[in-house]
Amino acid sequence: MADHFYGYLGRDAEMSNILNAQEGRIHRLRETFVQWFHEMFTGMDAWGKDYADRRWRIGLVHVQIGIGPQHVVPAMAIVVHEVGKRLQADGKDQALKEALSRICMIDLAFIEQAYVEVSSAAVLRETGWTEGLFRRLIATGASSM
Numbered sequence: 001m002a003d004h005f006y007g008y009l010g011r012d013a014e015m016s017n018i019l020n021a022q023e024g025r026i027h028r029l030r031e032t033f034v035q036w037f038h039e040m041f042t043g044m045d046a047w048g049k050d051y052a053d054r055r056w057r058i059g060l061v062h063v064q065i066g067i068g069p070q071h072v073v074p075a076m077a078i079v080v081h082e083v084g085k086r087l088q089a090d091g092k093d094q095a096l097k098e099a100l101s102r103i104c105m106i107d108l109a110f111i112e113q114a115y116v117e118v119s120s121a122a123v124l125r126e127t128g129w130t131e132g133l134f135r136r137l138i139a140t141g142a143s144s145m
């Protein structure tokens with residue numbers, strides 16, 4: 001799975017630059033990716049708070065590096081696709097494929113949540129606006145588009 005994942009990222013010039021921007025980064029990433037993949041099966045604390053916190057923190061790392069959701073979403077689609085292919089080749093039950101796709105989507109939601117929370121917190125900190133005002137401004141902005 002890690003080979004497919006980093007093979008996919010490596011074919012995009014922008015992502016390949018990020019992956020190779022630091023000595024040893026790609027090696028480190030393979031290890032953290034394998035651990036991430038493994039944790040989907042173990043659920044850490046039965047897919048509880050520790051699991052959710054860990055997933056959110058993974059999102060935070062990507063926000064800090066400047067990797068946008070537009071890159072993370074297709075990358076997760078690759079994981080779901082490759083998992084599906086592998087399960088089919090191994091003759092596994094469809095229910096297993098559905099369960100894995102679901103947990104991938106839940107992981108993706110936590111990673112995405114980090115983007116939203118970090119961006120909102122930064123705006124609130126810089127402007128001193130309340131959360132209510134910020135939400136209203138977004139709703140007003142969205143309805144005028």
Ligand code: HEM
Binds near residue numbers: 016022062075076
């Ligand atoms: C399904 C989507 C993705 C998953 C599950 C994933 C998983 C992870 C994990 C588990 C970490 C380690 C976080 C930590 O240190 O706590 C990480 C870090 C990182 N990821 Fe991702 N990632 C995804 C998408 C991407 C994409 C699209 C890129 C684009 C190049 C990327 C590049 C990186 C980089 C550069 C780091 C930091 C590596 C370092 O210097 O330690 N990731 N990712």
